[in-house]
Amino acid sequence: MSSESMALLGDEAIAMGAIHSGISAAYAYPGTPATEIQEAIQKYVAAYPDPKINSAWSINEKVAMEEAVGASLIGKRSLVNMKHVGVNVAADPFMNAAITGCGGGIVIAAADDPSMHSSQNEQDSRYYADFAKIPCFEPSNQQQAYDMTREAFDIAEKYEVPILLRLTTRLAHTRARVSFAKPRGQNELKLPDNFKKWTLLPSNARPQYKKLLQKQKDLIAYSDASAFNELKITKGSKLGIITSGLGYNYLMENIQDGSIECSILRIGVYPLPEKKIKELASSCQEILVIEEGYPYIERYLPSYLMRFGINVSVKGKLDGTLPEQGELTPGIVRAALGMGSLENCESDTSGLVRPRPPALCKGCPHHDTYLALNEALKGKEKERIVFSDIGCYTLGAYPPYETIHSCLCMGASISMAKAAAENGLKYAVAVIGDSTFDHSGITPLLEGIKRENPFTVVIVDNSTTAMTGGQDTICGETALEKLVVGMGIDQKHLRRIIPLPKQHEQNVKVFEEELEYAGPSVIIALRKCIQIK
């Protein structure tokens, strides 16, 4: 992998960028479309174990972020990576790491999923960078993903701030050739001279926050000078376009033949470059903002224009020129530019093309768990809710199962079932996978057991994180059972079932018994995912 160029996914380009930046560790919890970042680092580490890069999966994103801060305190560089909703889980250490600032560089790669290909929402991680007042890099191709990761580590150490690197699904999952720059070595271990900045007592946090505010000017100057914020003025053209990420690609796809004359500012680094925006705005009469995700630049723009005293109109998502929901496509950008559609409507395939949603594999253990649970709940429809969580078992919402009635965020099944139970629901059931349980099911279960709430928790332990491609689970099987025992559950109500067709009758009986028990019970359904190699 040390050859000078390789065909890489956007995710893999970030991984190689981080490795060549001399990271000592990569901390991550899997989640589409980010998973392949950590997997690429793990593959590299397997092939080149020396010098050591720690790259085992973290238990959740909050822990991953804190681990990076720990490494940073002793001077080491690390990459944190996760899907966009993972940043919510990591938000507490993330926000506060902006106040401590970093020692060794910290780069957080957050992969957004507009159109929700594999997610519960399409939140835009640029807002997190803004919220924390730290710089954000946004590549628009695989080469930039590599180059920006390299640069982000240097900037993190130069300005002593963590950096957020934002990418979206299509960039993460497109493969293209990437050229490498000369790798640098890892940082030496170096203890801080002063621990005040790392100890956020109010008396330390206030001066640290002040420092962060004072850095903003320098960061804007850096952003204005950066070649990643690329301004091309076309003299005399009335239209100015500000674009970022994949928006730039879709713009160029449509206008590379020169069909539209415009000035273009491509944003690759935030905070936004003030001078370049001013220069663009002064050159045109109308600005179109093409950005994937929320209208972030578009919202900021009017305040800049007002400050500069420039009066140009702004178009984008807020006025409906571009749709606010979903990912951009070349066709959508084409329409926003007022160009004719390329699509030909000759094809009437209606009636022949049917939806083919994802489904549980034939022989999946969750299948047998759901069949048994459905039978145990038969006749109780008015008094039951099955709260579920995120994983392959969420597919139990679809026919033929239709077993589950909710899915909010990782770990929520247990908290929600507990609350429903104490607020009067007779049969409150939670269904949660082993990886999700480790990630954020432990704390609500501990609460429910200690509060003696009458609810039933089903841990579907398939010994893996299946939905995201089969990453190992930190605590499963016997260790998981011991953990639940240690939480103080009445052991008569810690049940084990094997979700197999031949066990069906027995399993139904276990569910029925525990549903009637007026206290906390945990049923562990243990059988390996059939995709585990």
Place this chain on the structure above:
Amino acid sequence: MKKDIIFAGVGGQGIVSAAAMIVTQVDKLGFQCKQNEVHGMAQRGGSVVCHVRISDGQIYSDIIPKGSADLILATEPMEALRYIEYLSKDGTVITSNRPFKNIDYPDEKDIINSIEKRSNSIVVDANGLVDELKNERVINVAMIGALSKAIGIEGLKDGILKDVEKRFSKKGEAVVQLNHKAFEFGEAAVQ
């Protein structure tokens, strides 16, 4: 030169690896390539699509604009139809005729008819191939054979055949031969 190709199929059929097989060779031949893959949720028996873009100039968009694909390569006929709006007016559909029925499936004849009605369509008789070679897994190689002929890039066929040999040589000469046969079967479907 520009070739935009949609690879379509059902999760588990090996669409991503089929696309990668083509892209790896085309990349070696010095062309610019982009391959957009599907990972995550959609892989569980759902509909899967992969965008492959090949050009001798710069490629901007990671996905193919609707209405401009040169080819659709489908390992399943309904999946060929699902992405038909990506095809350009004179674009070509290459599809296997073997349905994958994990859903309430319409009459497969209607699907094949609807594809064959198009002026540029190639239906590879994957059913016949499976009967002949008694092996389900060779369908992808047959489809790649058809595609490689249809794209007509010099050196592509040799590269792929070498790759096939490398991949399957561990499993013995018979398996390599089987895949060669499948490749030629696919090629023969393209005039």
